[in-house]
Amino acid sequence: MSSNYKLQKYEAICLILIVMVSKLILNVPYYIIDLVGTGAIINLIYIGLLGFIFVLCLNWLFQKFPNSDIIDISEFLGGKFFKVIMGIIYISFFYLAAYVTLSDFANMLKTIYFNNSPLIFILLFFMIGIVVANLVGLKSIIRTICLVVPFTLVSILVALFAVYDDFSFDKFSPFFGYNMRTTFVNGLLNTFSLYIVTYYYFLMPLLKDSFSYKKVTTWSYIISWLLLFLTVLSILTIFPITNDTEPLNALYLLSRKIELGDFLQRLDAMFVLLWIISIFCYLSVCIFMINRVFKKLTNVTDEKLVSLSTTSIFFGLCLLPFNVAISRFMENNIYRYLIIGITFIGCFIILVLANLKFKFKKGNLQKK
Amino acid sequence: MTKKIIAFVTLLTVLLFTLTGCYDSTGLEDFYYIVAIGIDKSENGLIRLNVQNAKPTSSSDSSSSQSNEYKIYTVECESIESGINILNNYLNKKINLSHCSAIVFSEEVAKEGVKSYINILGNDTEVRPDCNLIVSSKESSDVLDKVSNSGEGFSSRLYEYILNSVDYTGYTINSTFNTFFSTLNSNQSQATAIYAVAEEDTVQNSGAAVFKEDVMVGTISPIQTIAHLMIKDDLDSCMISIQSPFDKTDVIDLNLRKNTKALVDVSLINNTPFISIDFSIEGSINSSGEDFNYTILDNIRAVEQSASEYLENLIKEYLYMISKDYDSDIIGFGGMLASKFATADEYEQVHWDEIFKDAYFDVNVDVSITSSHLFNKE
């Protein structure tokens, strides 16, 4: 059955990339720059290295648990109760991620193109798309992602090359940002931009063969980081970094600058078209993840039909009032700490403990 | 299963059509496309907003006259937004700025500060980032009105041609809305705009308007913009006329082309900026009024020498003008200095905007004549 579809290596990489791309389109590069200013370059390299070490650790820790994700591992560690708690945490986490993304994006669309339309009009399109995608199944979602990702990557790269003319190293100076403390200590908060790591906890059972896990995580991490780095680089090139300018939706503003000769001067709508499709893909993946965790917690045999109710809840969530202030509050005060708290600290501790328990059990067995 | 999907999708589709509608769908003939807007000061403290619309010659019109197919509407208002609203009411069509290719300020407005206008336009998603920013010596409506007189009929491209000419004349600068908007908010450089002089029946771009913060502080002449563009490395080629080293009454026309990037070094000596600039420029002799044998090496050397001296003087004059007279760092030396600091906090100790006016400049220009465009040895 297609609900048990297993991913090939490159499909998994595309899945991770679409998650990253959806973050790039929205405000993540801006939040990074907002925190550390021109030090973003050095900060990103620093965080990228830390993240890479983290991913390597993750690979090592997961070696003992082939074909199980973080939910299974927490069950192994703390029994059913713990598993349910972890499941609920992750369901709400994915809901939050999808909510922030969609609200942000829908509001961006509303500001750019649909000034007079009610938000529900824009949201409905997304909802129908997500429901259809999840009813058809992971196989189609993944294959569509595989088709969309190359185009999206090309679009982002085109956006980057468009700023080539304005490129100069003066734009990135002072190199260490406001001061050393902000760049290296407060800057650690920017690890939230490596949000993709969350998906690494769930990737293992989705893969066709668990040996490719290492390759998938490493490669997808490197490519995603490069994308993030290049985007931040080009945004720094275009927009002067001072305390009183805030290029919200910087990548969109960047795309407005792209010209191909004298004839095609405003191509931003074409970019937005591609980005809408990638947001569709990303949200489908989010809802799929929710369904999947839900399936693990309950005795549902077919997760597809759950997506109807999941999406309805999501729809209701998105109808909550939303504005830039809420988005900023969410990203700055909740989402950021949530990612760091759950993904980088909480789950990591669970993994380490589970590994210890595994060793302990094995030792006991050997003694017997 | 299929039934359920169909039922669900039908339900949502019905919702889509009934509860909502195509609110933002507007046919493209329902808009009034503005080619340029001009902002003037009105007598009673309000602003006067001029919008210019291109009216292409339509074949169905029986009374189609080929000349000057444009219209300018003027309205007095408190802000740009309210002015557009009033015009929307007057024209019965919605004004659309997405094809606006020039924003013109009168010098009067520019000298009072343009920040509020720029911020309004900057947050308008319709305004193009590559729209030209022009400061007019007189009323902005003069520029809008007379821009078409210079050439063949009116076209929305007219304003774009201004920018294109920069590449080969160097007499004005490439000032787009986007660069203006970003330098306005930057603490490392200051903004510039195209300066247009409206004369009797035509408009001439002459030099650039220099801004300090958002206030226009003065202008630089066309020949000085050449110096400006050379330092900013934006000049492809230009023509200059220098005094002939052989006969003081005569001139030699040189076609200049940048050889390498200008080497600009900014350093602090006793908290005073010391800026050294090195150029290497390739030139060719276009014409000379007087007979001189340019096949002789010594003569070439002499021309090179005098060209270098001329350019050095020009650039120095320009640099001291912007630093001493205007105190406005339109080149962006501040940004170059910033790259010498590790952190922004350290850089802020320098207070660049206070010390720039004391800057000392050292300019070295090296002109090498590579060829001549002359076919006859005179």
Add this chain to the structure above:
Amino acid sequence: MNIKNFLNNLFSYKKQENYEFILPNSANNLPETNTQNTTQQIFPTLSVNIEYLKSKYNLLINSDVKIRKFALPIHDKKVPAALLFIDGMVNEETITNSILQPLLLKNSITMREQNENKSGRMLIKNPKSPKINLENFIYNGLIPHNSISKETEFEKVIAKVNGGFCALFVDGVATAFCVETKDIKGRSVSEPISENVVRGPQEAFVENVRVNTSMLRKIVNNENLIIEEVDVGKISKTKVAICYIENIANDDLVAEAKYRVNSLDIDYLLSSGQLEQFIKDNPSNTFPQCIATERPDRVSTYLLNGRVAIIVNGTPFVLVVPAVFIDFLTSGEDRNLNYHFANFLKLIRAIALFFAIFLPGLYVAITNYHQELIPSELLFAVANAREAIPFPVIFEIILMEISFELIREAGLRVSSSFSTTIGIIGALILGDAAVSANIVSPILIIVVAFTGICGFAIPDFALTSSIRIYRFTYIILGFLAGFLGIAFGFFVHFIMLTALSSFGVPYFAPYIPFENLNDNNGYIVKPVWRRERRNQFLNTKRPEAANKISMNWRKHVK
């Protein structure tokens, strides 16, 4: 109660059970049957020969290869003999008159006459006596036919039989007599109507299944080509032939195709179009999932690449399964052309496909929502042209698209003498007059015409017709929400398309899921010497189609 049932249907959970066939990844690679290298001499015993041929031709399942056994009466002694030929490629009259008749009738008569002439004594009593050379006897005296040859190797015999010869085996003779009986019956083979090519064979299938199989035999020319016949339809008993090459095609694929065709419980089947809808994986999706072609060379290429062809008696269109998306953008000509040009054509077709689906929708979206995308001068021209038009864009474009479809449909259905009239009416009245009457804008005519031309540039009719439906969907979506609507449509469309599979092969293979693109007929036409591998997604028994270095002459550099 009905409402209750309806609600129950709507909301209660039922485990859905979809039939899903997945082509297994590892084809059970049979040990290579030696196809060409060893030469097997003909055995002297007839029964051994027949057994050998039966295994070679898979006679139990192959429907059109016939062996006619009979006894050759030579001097009262009956010598067993057999005649091997392929039905549909031979002239039955010739066989009857020039081979069977003389062998069975004349033989005994002449013998008797001979015997009687020679003093009424039976000279030869034992046919196996060395005095008589049966081989020469038959060759010289028994077959009154102009073209006859003696062969001692099976390979040559089979080659000739595949070419329409008829082979005679006689017990006790280690030689086969190959008689030329080539003939093709039925409606004379004509040029293809819907798939014209410039460079390539100019013949097309006809209605008769036997003629069609013989055309395939002629091109494939290998005894491993199996043509199985199935009767479909309880009343009509339509002959359906399933063709594949035994040592190339994946067994599971063949079994699945046979299973699907055999399991049809219907009263009648009249065309391959009907059969296609019966056997395709997702009947609700409008995109074509089987290749329907009328070109024998194309079918042969697919067969040689390990696909299965299904011929329905009465239709000149042959189905080929499995089909992937790119097949519908492939013309039969691509392989014959210089690969640079073939790739260029493929690119052109891909662009045509894009515009044929999206252009009207994009036009509506851009004019209604994204005016800034149009270059200024063009926008002013368009806006000016639209000034006098009373209708909104959406109405205008739907009007024009529908009239275009009408012209197309009308032009297709009437006899060819009227089609020029319809062309004139369409061009003059709907094009020129509508513009000058200010009912539609000229730019819209350009958009619709361009879309129409793009639709015609797509080689496959089924794909074109499915696109024509989606075009209207995109127009409405573009009108509803501009690029958001288009993106939504695109996403849902692709979700639907990627869920498709044709006989276990994903629809977008070999690109999604990504495979080694080194194999044949991918999205890029490879140079002819690089087409070394068969399509990976077919999991054939012979993955290699050519040697690593196929052009051996290049190896011998002087």
